[in-house]
Amino acid sequence: MLPIDFDRIFQQLTYQPQAPIIFNSGVFLFLFLAFLAVYMLVYKHERVRIYYVVAFSVYFYYKSSGWYFLLLLLLTVSDFCLAKLMSKHDKKEERVVLLIISLLLNLGLLAYFKYTNFIFSSFYELLNKPFDPFNIFLPIGISFFTFQSLSYTIDVYRKNIEPLKRLSDYAFYLTFFPQMVAGPIVRAADFIPQIHRTPFVSQADFGRAVFLICIGLFKKAVISDYISLNFVDRIFENPTLYTGFENLAGVYGYALQIYCDFSGYSDMAIGIALLLGYQLNINFNSPYKSSSITEFWRRWHISLSSWLRDYLYISLGGNRKGRIRTYTNLMITMLLGGLWHGAALRFIVWGGLHGAMLAIEKFFKSVVKIPSSRFTKIAGILLTFHFVCFCWIFFRADSMEAVGQVLKQIFTAFHPEVFVDFVRGYPWVFVLMLLGFTMHFMPHSSAQFIENKITASPLILKVVYLSVIIFIVIQVKSSEIQPFIYFQF
Numbered sequence: 001m002l003p004i005d006f007d008r009i010f011q012q013l014t015y016q017p018q019a020p021i022i023f024n025s026g027v028f029l030f031l032f033l034a035f036l037a038v039y040m041l042v043y044k045h046e047r048v049r050i051y052y053v054v055a056f057s058v059y060f061y062y063k064s065s066g067w068y069f070l071l072l073l074l075l076t077v078s079d080f081c082l083a084k085l086m087s088k089h090d091k092k093e094e095r096v097v098l099l100i101i102s103l104l105l106n107l108g109l110l111a112y113f114k115y116t117n118f119i120f121s122s123f124y125e126l127l128n129k130p131f132d133p134f135n136i137f138l139p140i141g142i143s144f145f146t147f148q149s150l151s152y153t154i155d156v157y158r159k160n161i162e163p164l165k166r167l168s169d170y171a172f173y174l175t176f177f178p179q180m181v182a183g184p185i186v187r188a189a190d191f192i193p194q195i196h197r198t199p200f201v202s203q204a205d206f207g208r209a210v211f212l213i214c215i216g217l218f219k220k221a222v223i224s225d226y227i228s229l230n231f232v233d234r235i236f237e238n239p240t241l242y243t244g245f246e247n248l249a250g251v252y253g254y255a256l257q258i259y260c261d262f263s264g265y266s267d268m269a270i271g272i273a274l275l276l277g278y279q280l281n282i283n284f285n286s287p288y289k290s291s292s293i294t295e296f297w298r299r300w301h302i303s304l305s306s307w308l309r310d311y312l313y314i315s316l317g318g319n320r321k322g323r324i325r326t327y328t329n330l331m332i333t334m335l336l337g338g339l340w341h342g343a344a345l346r347f348i349v350w351g352g353l354h355g356a357m358l359a360i361e362k363f364f365k366s367v368v369k370i371p372s373s374r375f376t377k378i379a380g381i382l383l384t385f386h387f388v389c390f391c392w393i394f395f396r397a398d399s400m401e402a403v404g405q406v407l408k409q410i411f412t413a414f415h416p417e418v419f420v421d422f423v424r425g426y427p428w429v430f431v432l433m434l435l436g437f438t439m440h441f442m443p444h445s446s447a448q449f450i451e452n453k454i455t456a457s458p459l460i461l462k463v464v465y466l467s468v469i470i471f472i473v474i475q476v477k478s479s480e481i482q483p484f485i486y487f488q489f
Contacts, residue, residue, distance in 0.1 A: 014063075020140060021063035023217075023268045031060075032272070039276065043199050050172050050195065053276075057177035061141070064181055068139040071109065072175060078105055079149045080170040083156040083163040095157055102153040106146040113138050118343030141181030143340060147307055149174055152188045154311055161189050169195055176278070178269040182262070184283040184303035191278070199277020207455030209274035210462045214454070214469045216267030219260035221473040223436045227253050228261075231429040236396055239405040244414035246422060247406050253429070254396045255389045256436045259287065262301070288388070288440055291380030293357045296388060304340075308333050323366070327359040334358065341395070346403065350394040357387060 021028050035056050042048045062069040082102045086095050117133045124131035152173070155161045164170045172195055179186055201209075235242055235250030242250070266283035273280045287300035297305045313333040319326040331352065338351020370376060397403045423430050439447075454465060 015066040020065065021060065023220075023265065023272070027063075031063075036275070043277065046196060046198070047168075049199075050168050053177075054168060054171045054175055057172075057175040057180060060177040061175065061180060064141070065137075065139040068137065071139060071142075072145060075106065075109070075145065075149055076171050076174050077167065078102070079153050079174075080164065080167050083153050083170075084165075086153070086156050087163045099153060099157045102150065106150050110142060110146050112136070113142055115339075115343045144182060144185055145174060145180055147304075148185050151185070151307060151311060155188055161192070164192065176273070178272040178276075178278075179280055182265050182269070184266055184269065184280055185307050186280060186303070190281060194278050201275065201277050204455060205274050205277075207457070207462065208451070209271040210466060211451055211454045212267040212271030212274070214465050216264040216269075216271060217469050217473060218264075219267065219436075220264030222469075222476055223432050224257045224260035224264060226476050227429050227432055227436075228257050231426055232257055232396075236398065236402065236406070239402060239409050242409065243418050244410040244412065245416050245418050247409040248414075249422060249433075251389050251393055251406070251410075253433055255288070255385075255392050256433055256440075258392065258395075259284070259440070260436055286440060286444070288385050288437075289381060290384050291377050292361055292384055293354060293387065294361055296384055297354070297358070304337070308337050312336065323363075326362065330358045330362070331355040346394040346397060346400055349400075350391050353391050353394070 021031070038052065039049070042052055058069055058073070061072055079102055082098050086098050089095050089098070113136060116136055121131045121133065152161075152170075156163050164173075169192070173186070173188060173191055174180075176186070176191070232250050232253040235247055236254070239247050239250075263284035270280045270282070281303065283302050285299040285302065287296055290296035290299055313329055316329040316332060317325055318329060332355075334351045334355030335348060336351070338347045338349070338354070341347045341350070393403050393406050394400075397406060454462070457465075
């Protein structure tokens with residue numbers, strides 16, 4: 001009998017700063033199967049199920065961010081109590097004070113961990129002095145669970161929902177592990193009614209869950225990780241070493257990478273939640289098929305874009321206070337949306353570009369009637385896709401200098417004749433990019449047909465599908481698990 005390595009087991013079960021737990025890791029698979037075995041025994045007992053899922057969710061967050069899970073617990077208790085206090089006060093002034101406390105707590109935590117170094121470095125740069133950044137760890141998912149918690153207190157303040165009576169119920173809502181660290185951002189009105197229902201997983205739900213986990217794992221761990229490590233990262237690390245054609249291919253590659261990475265995570269999160277009997281809303285809907293930037297933001301990161309619309313844009317006045325105010329509100333919303341993604345000038349520029357284009361589109365739609373046709377639809381998709389790709393350069397590059405280098409190479413040293421060398425030098429990158437964009441742009445009816453076939457297939461075939469995906473992941477993965485892009489936000 002082989003000796004049991006308890007030290008290694010203990011190491012795997014405790015927080016490892018260099019290897020936070022993620023869905024496509026072997027550690028998560030082991031922990032989730034163990035969790036699922038017990039869950040099947042307790043899911044019919046409401047209070048036991050709630051406590052058990054909350055305990056595992058908190059542990060899951062500990063495995064991703066260490067002792068910073070205490071911040072999550074602090075936020076859980078504080079916003080639960082503030083929402084309960086709101087329900088006991090009818091005066092608007094008193095409710096506003098409680099809401100402001102919630103805003104200060106959530107946004108204060110977010111500001112400290114994400115923006116302290118950015119604020120100080122910007123100030124020191126104005127003084128033309130060097131700045132030594134503070135050693136501040138960014139807890140994984142803080143941007144997501146603070147926004148989710150804020151949506152609850154704001155909805156209670158607006159009297160859209162009633163506050164929860166039990167802290168454990170709110171903890172279940174805020175810490176639910178499938179979506180806690182990278183979304184989708186779940187609304188209380190959508191999720192809370194599910195907490196007290198006995199979970200039920202129909203055959204169709206189970207089939208769709210397997211499909212989503214398979215497709216999400218393939219998009220993230222095969223397409224996204226492979227083209228990132230073997231091509232995209234090399235381009236953006238030193239754009240001047242490559243021709244303009246290769247830089248443009250790198251931009252297209254990053255557009256596919258970030259989509260497959262983030263939508264892959266969302267697919268797996270929705271699939272895992274389905275296996276437990278809970279429904280999460282779709283977070284991506286073929287965004288690169290959009291024929292306008294307005295449509296793009298209805299299809300991309302839907303939970304965030306709808307959050308910004310409902311809790312920021314509308315709160316600023318939306319489109320109710322005249323045309324100029326509408327354009328201003330759009331710009332403010334997207335600038336803050338850019339800042340939400342990262343504490344750097346290039347993220348603000350990224351958000352500003354999208355805000356400006358949203359305002360321009362709204363203006364032209366109000367003064368020009370563009371006839372609808374197949375040609376205008378295709379032209380709109382091509383223009384929108386390339387504008388989004390242009391903006392992705394600011395999102396991905398390490399600095400504004402790198403942005404300039406990528407654009408300079410594309411416009412001054414394109415050299416399309418290297419296409420054949422590119423295909424020969426990066427054959428699997430080319431194949432996976434072609435496959436990824438083909439999957440994305442295939443007609444909805446064809447994608448739905450494939451999903452329905454996999455969903456309705458016998459259990460043995462579902463096991464085969466999942467096993468094949470895992471085998472492919474093992475074959476293409478690097479020596480280190482690649483974290484999800486949005487973990488850094």
